[in-house]
Amino acid sequence: MQVFNYDEAFSRNIGWVTDDEQQKLRRSHIAIGGLGGVGGVHLLTLARLGIGQFSIADFDVFDVVNFNRQVGATVSSLQRQKIDVLAEMALDINPEINLRTFPLGVQQNSLEEFLEGVDVYVDGLDFFAFSARRLTFAACERKKIPVVTAAPLGLGAALLVFGPGGMPYEDYFGFEGCDELEMAIRFLVGLSPAMLQRGYVADMSRINLAERRGPSSIAACQLCAGVAAVATLKLLLGREGVKLAPWGSQFDAYRMRLSRTWRPGGYRNPLQRLTRLLVRQQLAAGVRQ
Template sequence: MTEGFDYDAAFSRNLGWTTADEQQTLRRSRVAIAGLGGVGGVHLLTLARLGIGAFSIADFDRFDVVNFNRQAGALVSSLGQPKVEVLQRMALDINPGLALRAFPEGVGDDNIDAFLDGVDVYVDGLDFFAFAARRAVFAACHRRGIPAVTAAPLGMGAAVLVFMPGGMSFEEYFRLDGCDEEEMAIRFLLGLSPAMLQRAYLADPSRVNLAERRGPSTIAACQICAGFTATEVLKILLRRGRLVVAPRGYQFDAYRNRLATTWRPGGNRNLLQRIGLWVARRQLARMKKATEAAR
């Protein structure tokens, strides 16, 4: 423990929105975060400032210049360094008393049990295209009865889904079995944001290429994701406040000043979703043709 640091004093300004007893509940709680990039890193730092006392964090990647526009730990001083080490130092600089378990090899079948051991809530921070790891972690959370929260940074806003024990699972909602990676990407994107509020102001569609695993992102969206996620985690851990649980979700877009709540019984099997997926596939095909013609 660093001399002069006092947990109660450090997080006393949370009180009022939490009670003293609730703050101690947060202190005793463990949150797991897989992926410490655009959203994962800011999730960790936001939840650390909320007063969460223990984390399990996983990421195998290192910081690069292309991370600078959005990732919390991306600095000139951290170039080339492992993300998990950089974010661990930053979190401990907020609360030296944190109980941190780091998984620098990322998360997979060989360590998923250790990663989720003693975890109260899982927060998804994996790269958009990390489908194998994401499916494995959400499936393990569903088996173990661990609440799981995912918030996608889309445009200049966030789309949020919460999966609770006994409720609809990630697989039941997104229905990714038997899909190639491009189809998974389409189903994941539309499942996250059935309202697709961000689509109206995409300035350069050529920057979206699902086949090449690339798309635009903003720090505004990552920061909004962190605020929503921290609030959902707080409600789950303190067992108060209304939860919007899958197949219900919501999307807030700051650019358009709009909030959309969605309900998709059956997830991507829902008729509205199937129509949306058909439209999305056609739009993607047109974008591909336009990009190829411009080359």
Template sequence: MAAAFSFSYDQAFSRNIGWVTPAEQAQLKGKRVAIAGVGGVGGVYLLTLARLGITQFHIADFDSFDIANLNRQAAAFMSTMGLPKADVAARMARDINPEMQVKVFGKGVDASNMAEFLDGVDIYVDGLDFFAFAARQQIFAMCATRGIPATTVAPLGMGAACLNFLPGGMTFEEYFGWGDRPELEKALRFLVGLAPAGLHRRYLVWPEAVNLQERRGPSTIMACQLCAGVAGTQTLKILLGRGEVITAPRGFQYDAYRDKLVHTWRPGGYRNPLTQLALAIGKRVFAKALLKQ
């Protein structure tokens, strides 16, 4: 017969102590985090931050689990197929901490509910699908207006690329320069800007899997889990005001396949000559790919 257990916050997160102080753990307990998208990276972000002892979340996702999610998404199981991602993720987080407060935005986040989604949050952690251009652009803009720190960590290949946008620093729009450009242009700017070092590109063995027009690309569980470690650590540092936080136009990419860590710096963001050159090359490569179809 299984032993009966009663939840205790102090006991549940006691192994965090040492890497954080008891006072810092108490601080984390009182923080509120917003995560848009709880699929590939967002779902594991939620569970990572829940295990860190954060107890208040706003999460948004309109999608339901499908078979194609099984290779990488933390809450994707045959038993969850067809179920709303946000509801399943919230249930798993509450199973870690029954005292947790999770506000679920089951229809996703857009202009109609974005203010409510970001209301009272201490940090935004970006878990949106790569191609969710409108929502991402609006959320980061509102974070900048409201002075909310925001971090995005991209699962690229078998690694993670991180950019932080803090109040008073370079904004998402200043870095990427999306404006009202077409979606394919935004996709290229996002891809180039997220990881200027491009550590992942060298071992892409099946390029046909990347199709910006059809909004699809490959992703691995290793990348998603590495992203969660990076995003969780950036969140801890930002919320506790502890240690140096690398902010845009600086970023970094770690690639486990190539065993490399590269720090990047693109002053001027999308206006940087190196970024402009990479964009020009990307456009030519994309144009050639279209001709082959």
């Protein structure tokens, strides 16, 4: 039986990173909140980059409706805790991973421990988990921990990075004083100012932000994992080229388009205001149909 060897297991990374950089990844600590559509594939992708330490949080179990997009969702994992399944999968890639698990999810009373010693936080929370997201983003801001969030929108991926020197997340999204529907609209428009996914929605009746309902795809989740992993790698290694919010980017594989956006003022930006108005109108039209 072949024995696991870290250097051999991740030797094919060398060339894109140096030997010394690979060892830095081995010592790096990533926190991931949520292990669903994007969180689970984030964990496995970063594990295959050779990241050596993780804090992971999730309280949910796998269900049949997860099969279309969540990497840990299989017949054998039905009704098992997502955090247990994904921890096993990550350790099966690298049994030397130092893994801290938080099976109650992102909680205020465990947030300090969850983020202790963390180099980068990668957002894997459900789209509508606004309370937990605001809590975690605020803690990362206080601790000067960069935040990478990649959203599976349409059949593509939108990327935002928050960190020291960039716009604070609350200034960018403007959640304060909003109800959940308005937060959902502001989060959607903030994540994807270019809204590249709007042009090919096949059935608008399947999108209802008020009911926390919308379509999803494994293709988009896997694209998210790739762009988030690269942004995380660049942050960990001090590489150039990471654009912080209010810069954002979106790649739509269906339309084969890449858009990079800059929205000074965040949610106050006139283009953001106009896009939110258009989204409200489109959502209202979809409800009436």
